[in-house]
Amino acid sequence: MTMRGANRPFCRFGLSFFIILLLPAYLCGQESIAPPSKVVAYDFKYDRGEAVELSWQLSPDDKGNGSISGYEIYRAEDPLDSFISIGFVSAGTSSYRDKSVYKGQSYRYQVATSSDGHLYFSEISAAVVPRMELINWNLLNLFIIGLFLCGSVIFFISHATRGKKLFIRKIAGLEAIDEAIGRATEMGRPILFVPGINDMDDVQTIAGITLLGRVAKVVADYDIRINMPVSRSLVMTTARETIREAYMGAGRPDAYSDDMVNYITDEQFGYVAAVDGIMVRQKPATCFYLGAFFAESLILAETGNSIGAIQIAGTAQPAQLPFFVAACDYTLIGEELFAASAYLSNEPKQLGSLKGQDMGKLLAMIVIILGVLAATVSQMGGGQFFTDIHQFLSNIFTVQN
Amino acid sequence: MKRQVPVIITFIVGAVLIVSVFFPPAERLGENFSVFFDIIAVFAFFLGGGNLIRIHGNKIYRRQKDWAFSAVTLTGFIVMLAAGLFKIANPNGITGDVAATGSLFQTLYYNIFYPLGSTMYALLAFYVASASYRAFRAKNKEATILLIAAFIILLGRTPLGVYATGWVPESFSLLQIPNLAIWIMSSPNLAGQRAIMIGIALGVISMSLRLILGVERTYLGVDNE
Numbered sequence: 001m002t003m004r005g006a007n008r009p010f011c012r013f014g015l016s017f018f019i020i021l022l023l024p025a026y027l028c029g030q031e032s033i034a035p036p037s038k039v040v041a042y043d044f045k046y047d048r049g050e051a052v053e054l055s056w057q058l059s060p061d062d063k064g065n066g067s068i069s070g071y072e073i074y075r076a077e078d079p080l081d082s083f084i085s086i087g088f089v090s091a092g093t094s095s096y097r098d099k100s101v102y103k104g105q106s107y108r109y110q111v112a113t114s115s116d117g118h119l120y121f122s123e124i125s126a127a128v129v130p131r132m133e134l135i136n137w138n139l140l141n142l143f144i145i146g147l148f149l150c151g152s153v154i155f156f157i158s159h160a161t162r163g164k165k166l167f168i169r170k171i172a173g174l175e176a177i178d179e180a181i182g183r184a185t186e187m188g189r190p191i192l193f194v195p196g197i198n199d200m201d202d203v204q205t206i207a208g209i210t211l212l213g214r215v216a217k218v219v220a221d222y223d224i225r226i227n228m229p230v231s232r233s234l235v236m237t238t239a240r241e242t243i244r245e246a247y248m249g250a251g252r253p254d255a256y257s258d259d260m261v262n263y264i265t266d267e268q269f270g271y272v273a274a275v276d277g278i279m280v281r282q283k284p285a286t287c288f289y290l291g292a293f294f295a296e297s298l299i300l301a302e303t304g305n306s307i308g309a310i311q312i313a314g315t316a317q318p319a320q321l322p323f324f325v326a327a328c329d330y331t332l333i334g335e336e337l338f339a340a341s342a343y344l345s346n347e348p349k350q351l352g353s354l355k356g357q358d359m360g361k362l363l364a365m366i367v368i369i370l371g372v373l374a375a376t377v378s379q380m381g382g383g384q385f386f387t388d389i390h391q392f393l394s395n396i397f398t399v400q401n
Numbered sequence: 402m403k404r405q406v407p408v409i410i411t412f413i414v415g416a417v418l419i420v421s422v423f424f425p426p427a428e429r430l431g432e433n434f435s436v437f438f439d440i441i442a443v444f445a446f447f448l449g450g451g452n453l454i455r456i457h458g459n460k461i462y463r464r465q466k467d468w469a470f471s472a473v474t475l476t477g478f479i480v481m482l483a484a485g486l487f488k489i490a491n492p493n494g495i496t497g498d499v500a501a502t503g504s505l506f507q508t509l510y511y512n513i514f515y516p517l518g519s520t521m522y523a524l525l526a527f528y529v530a531s532a533s534y535r536a537f538r539a540k541n542k543e544a545t546i547l548l549i550a551a552f553i554i555l556l557g558r559t560p561l562g563v564y565a566t567g568w569v570p571e572s573f574s575l576l577q578i579p580n581l582a583i584w585i586m587s588s589p590n591l592a593g594q595r596a597i598m599i600g601i602a603l604g605v606i607s608m609s610l611r612l613i614l615g616v617e618r619t620y621l622g623v624d625n626e
Binding site for chain 2: 046047048132133134135136139142143146149150153154157199200201203206207209210211213214232233234236237238241242245258259262263264267268269270272273274277281295298299301302316318321322323325326327333334335336337338339341342345349350353354356357360361364
């Protein structure tokens with residue numbers, strides 16, 4: 001009794017405090033959260049009609065202080081369906097790309113501010129119908145550049161076919177291939193060919209395999225052993241076919257064996273361990289690393305270096321090039337890997353394609369020089385004209401999505 | 402015929418993939434070709450596995466040189482394959498996730514395979530040291546420039562670099578080693594990398610065209626006529 005009676009004034013005070021101070025504050029707090037405004041839904045341009053872009057103006061209460069947890073996105077199929085939640089974005093985000101729509105179906109959207117488990121809904125957006133466009137006009141610049149490059153490659157191929165002499169600079173790494181194979185012949189040791197760790201859907205691997213065809217032909221002529229451990233089954237079958245044809249072309253089909261190409265594993269470091277083991281045990285006189293390489297590049301090249309092999313590498317992975325340059329005797333840098341087969345073939349058609357490629361470089365050089373000049377003049381107060389030129393030249397090589 | 406069919410297939414696939422970039426209605430076709438490739442790759446995996454068993458099985462059977470390594474390879478392959486295929490020790494039985502906690506597959510992966518992979522990767526540190534030693538010897542003018550650039554970058558990433566040139570006044574801040582290191586990385590180095598990237602992009606276009614047009618047929622084992 002005494003206890004309850006003693007507590008009564010305190011309880012009364014607590015209740016009054018809650019009613020007078022906290023409840024209005026609580027109610028005010030709830031009312032003060034504003035929903036986002038100006039919700040606009042529009043068809044995502046130049047796709048197959050499979051996306052709708054949604055944008056809105058942030059809630060005025062979205063001030064980055066944690067009072068708003070994010071925005072819940074609701075969608076309804078126009079006109080009958082009810083709204084269902086299709087996604088959530090964090091506070092401070094004012095756009096959303098809905099990729100779960102169907103072409104031709106009409107949709108309406110609503111965005112709700114989420115705060116402390118409560119939702120504050122915006123107005124419903126206007127209806128939007130995703131449609132498929134026939135041409136992606138965003139890539140027009142890319143299309144024109146591509147057309148120019150393809151045109152110049154085809155032009156120089158036909159130019160070369162007509163018997164015109166083309167100058168192609170010497171590539172040291174390719175000049176050394178015969179020397180490297182000759183060395184292996186003299187030493188009576190095998191040749192190791194590593195085509196990288198990517199599959200046949202990588203153009204670097206294809207470039208490596210085209211070079212393998214050239215190397216295998218010389219190997220067949222010299223009657224030495226070639227060993228090609230691979231990390232992809234498709235590369236194995238392609239490489240076998242390439243070497244078999246090279247041996248047949250050299251008139252020595254009997255010397256070919258399927259065991260020249262053997263599959264090891266798809267796993268990057270498992271493959272590296274196996275190839276390192278092969279190198280240390282078989283001590284090949286020449287190692288070729290031509291294809292796509294990653295962290296394994298230096299491990300392979302340094303092991304090859306430690307056994308005294310002459311090494312020729314080539315990759316289009318810019319991050320791995322310094323490792324190959326440091327550890328190998330010759331390195332085909334980027335484009336040289338792709339030019340290698342054409343260069344070695346010495347055929348007018350193929351050399352013509354290299355000349356066409358040079359036109360692309362010329363275009364790039366012109367655009368870079370003009371861009372640098374325009375940017376410099378613009379920075380020095382040259383006026384809007386140079387700023388526009390600079391912007392235009394920057395946009396030429398920008399892919400918009 | 403044997404040589405014409407691959408060239409025709411290459412042309413069709415290549416042309417469709419190019420068209421699919423610029424024409425949204427053809428996008429799906431391009432995606433389908435990627436799926437076809439994955440399906441073919443799955444079948445090719447059987448060829449790879451078969452080849453592994455045949456080559457190493459032969460080596461063991463004939464007691465060829467270093468056959469013990471082949472035995473290790475085959476044992477690893479078969480044990481891992483069985484553990485994954487039959488879901489040995491999987492708490493949810495044969496219907497459970499292949500990498501479920503407690504399964505033999507997961508145990509082997511985390512206790513043998515993963516540490517071995519990490520060990521190989523860790524070797525890279527030693528190889529970087531030996532390669533750097535060779536690359537940074539000032540044998541000629543280019544190697545000397547490389548050595549100086551590498552020295553500045555290495556020093557710029559350490560507290561010593563900050564301390565050594567901290568006294569340089571703000572108006573000459575570019576001469577402070579950390580700033581110099583940033584400048585080397587973001588200007589000459591980046592310019593060189595971009596030049597390589599442009600060359601690679603052009604090389605890819607040129608090579609792709611040669612393949613699509615059938616000018617390059619070495620990958621078919623055929624010299625171009």
